[in-house]
Amino acid sequence: MSPIRYKQLDVFAARHGGGNPLGVVIDAQGWSDERMQRFAHWTNLVETTFLLPARAEGADYRARIFTPSKEIPFAGHPTIGSAHAALDAGLITPDAAGVVWQECGAGVLPILVEGTGPARELFVQAPKATVVGDASKGGECLSSVLYGVALGALQPACVEGGRRWWVAEFADEAALRGWRPDHATIRKLAVATDTLGLCVFARTAEGLAVRAFPAGVGIVEDPASGAANGLIAAYVATHDHTGALAKGYVVSQGREVGHDARIIIRIDGGHVWVGGRTNTIIDGVVDWRDA
Known part of the structure; x- marks a missing residue:
């Protein structure tokens, strides 16, 4: 053999x-x-x-x-x-x-x-992404997870494209990096809404800082999430298409769990490239x- x-x-x-x-x-x-x-x-x-x-x-x-x-x-x-x-x-x-x-x-x-x-x-x-639910679809679980968080310009949403995630923008990078979420409630949110879990992001000088919590598949925090970042990019491109992130940016992810991922996002003619x-x-x- x-x-x-x-x-x-x-x-x-x-x-x-x-x-x-x-x-x-x-x-x-x-x-x-x-x-x-x-x-x-x-x-x-x-x-x-x-x-x-x-x-x-x-x-x-x-x-x-x-x-x-x-x-x-x-x-x-x-x-x-x-x-x-x-x-x-x-x-x-x-x-x-x-x-x-x-x-x-x-x-x-x-x-x-x-x-x-x-x-x-x-x-x-x-894969092409679509918004399949707003914050109201997340119910009490989403409200509980994000309670007390100062949110950014884009409202929380459920986005699907190859995978399905909840995404939410934080108003401040430091708050994002220091956040200690309720993982059990993220798990409940994932199960109740048939999603992988919750991705949160905040704007930085280079682009975005991202944290991903795929509790729906039993992972506490993912150090580098290509599919999730593709969904975030599609959501940003659709709802903030004239801003600084409209054509692409660099993602920092994983530092909170001892990693240091660098993910490059390109947005071109409605297509999102993750690399x-x-x-x-x-x-x-x-x-x-x-x-």
Whole structure:
């Protein structure tokens, strides 16, 4: 049996160890759903992805994304990390426009490749996002979580696009970074509204500071959230389309949990691109056998 290649990555990192970890099984053809899920549970990473030959027309490869407990259709850092791994493994090459096409549960998504080597940055076009509820839909749970918080210009909303999150703007960066939320109530909010949880953000000199609490999938705080930042960007682009953030900005995330993520947002013609740099931390093979 040929060795099965495996990489462990640091996605959206401003420095090594500052981003969101991701496991990628490069050669997952022939793996059953149960085998993938069992391996993802064992890695105990936020997500683990499995690369396969494409099935959809126009796609260069296919990525399946698993949390430790279930498969999900889309997430930002697994998408960027999977493309990084596929490029490094020689599975794909960008087209003349510098784009690779990844098939996942959210469809076939373009990923723009800029630069080479350690300086390479990848940008995924986030799925189209729509507002599916205002603050009133969050009920007492949302009101309780945000009680006493000075909110910013944009009102809280539930936004969907590949994933579904509550988003809320804080008026002050220092208040955002020092906030100690009620995680149990965020969990209740996520369950009651069928969302991942709550993302909060505040404006900074570079763009936004973001914190994400995906209690709906059992995570207290996420250090780097590509999909969530795509939803925030879409919400900002729709409701603040003439402001300083209208064409894009830089996100700082994860410092409150010992990380240092740098996520780059571009907004172009109504499309949101989410990107940044990825570091390969572990590059080897995996020996994972069926029970």
